[in-house]
Amino acid sequence: MQIYVRSILVQSCLVSLFCGALNCTEVHTGDNYLFASYPALKERVGYIPLGTLPTPIQKLEKIGSLVGHQNLYIKKDNESGALFGGNKVRKLEFLFGDALAHGAKGILTVGYAGSNHTCATAMYAHEIGLRCICMHLPQLPTAYARRNLLLSMAYGAELHLYETWAQRERAVRERNKVFKKETGTCLYFIESGGSNEIGALGFLNAAYELKHQIAQGVMPEPDYIYVAIGSVGTAAGLILGVHTAGLKSKVIPVCIEPELFEGEHALKLSSLVRITSEVLHRADPNFPLVDIKQSEIAINYNFIGKGYAYISPQVHEAMHMFRMIEGIKLDGTYTGKACAAMMEDLASGKLANKVVLFWNSFCDRDYSDFTRGLDYKQLPHAYHQYFECDLQPEDEGL
Secondary structure: OOOOOOOOOOOOOOOOOOOOOOOOOOOOOOHHHHHHHHHHHHHHHOOOOOOOOOOOEOOOOHHHHHHOOOOOEEEHHOOOOOOOOOOHHHHHHHHHHHHHOOOEEEEEEEEEEHHHHHHHHHHHHHHHOEEEEEEEEEEOOOOHHHHHHHHHHHHEEEEEEOOOHHHHHHHHHHHHHHHHHHHHHOOEOOOOHHHHOOOOHHHHHHHHHHHHHHHOOOOOOOOOEEEOOOHHHHHHHHHHHHHOOOOEEEEEEEEEEOOOOHHHHHHHHHHHHHHHHHHHHHHOOOOOOOOOOOHHHHOOOOHHHHHHHOOOOHHHHEEEEEEEHHHHOOOOOOOHHHHHHHHHHHHOOOOOOOOEEEOOOOOEEEOOOHHHOOOHHHHOOOHHHHOOOOOOHHHHHO
16 A cells, blocks of 8 residues: 655645645756756656766777677666765656655655665664664665665664564554654655656656756767666666657666566556656646557566575676776675676677666765774664674675
8 A cells, every 4th residue: 555645746836644634835847858858847746966977978888899899888877876885876856856845754665675675765864953863674785885884873773673574564653643743743754666647756757867968979879888776767868868859769667676576667657757758747748648568578587596685696796897807896785687688699799789878876985994983783683683693795896
């Protein structure tokens, strides 16, 4: 059951099912490629600038030469934010804009224990003065999970770990009741990965940013864009953005975890593209309605391995190659799998003579000088397991 009703139309001020209407605050617009294309959205879509955008595009000369492909590029969203990079910053610009527009004082979000999304949410919420509560499910141990947990703790997030989805859902409702009693306002709820019709706007905007960079001659228009998908918001925004910006590029989403049912991710992608376009069309009738069929979405399922956060030898090899040859660090949960899929397609000849863009959605910043002074035992006890066990062999040394 959906626990929070958000509205991208700030004027309507729809809020949580937990509480009554809130008064809207001023909406921050900032520089935004989507707003430049559809100016009417400035008045109706919540937005707060957080990122260091546009992110650069780099030609992968060394790897391209190694694999015999001369048109291989990377979109460096690892540099998307001064505080925390990766793909989450773009989504949070719209999600936090919506939260502030509805007068929110606290954020509640969910994800796996090492979630980049919950970590980024915690850090940026602290910077703009919002309380942040993160509710997690277990995952395999990884080096980045340790980093993210320590960063979340350092930035004052309230952290909880639950064994099952059902336990977490009950806790979400109970924690909101407590927050409402304490503050008189309800928590603003953000789904896993920030992937809803508001968060997807971050990557709709990113597609328009890419179009601008192509027009400037930064790179040729890509034939294929490889990107990892979990909660699907990143890929949905890109697919909608590529379509409405008039680019010919085909987005190749690479699935990183098993599906609950066959076609789950294609259904989610198709639905989120359609819903996001409908919401924007209501906000500005000039924005086109888009309905992408599930059969038109070419998801690569070949690198899921044993599940979420599992690093297979093939994924490790792709990560190692990028780090040793180009100095680019990827993660084994998301970008490593997307990279491995792209490298396999390059080796097969499927991408011969095509312009290929790899979208790096991982925050690769080294926080070790900061986290070295933090004691993981200050985390809730349930999280200690991630620091008191061995990492996966393929994660060591990366």
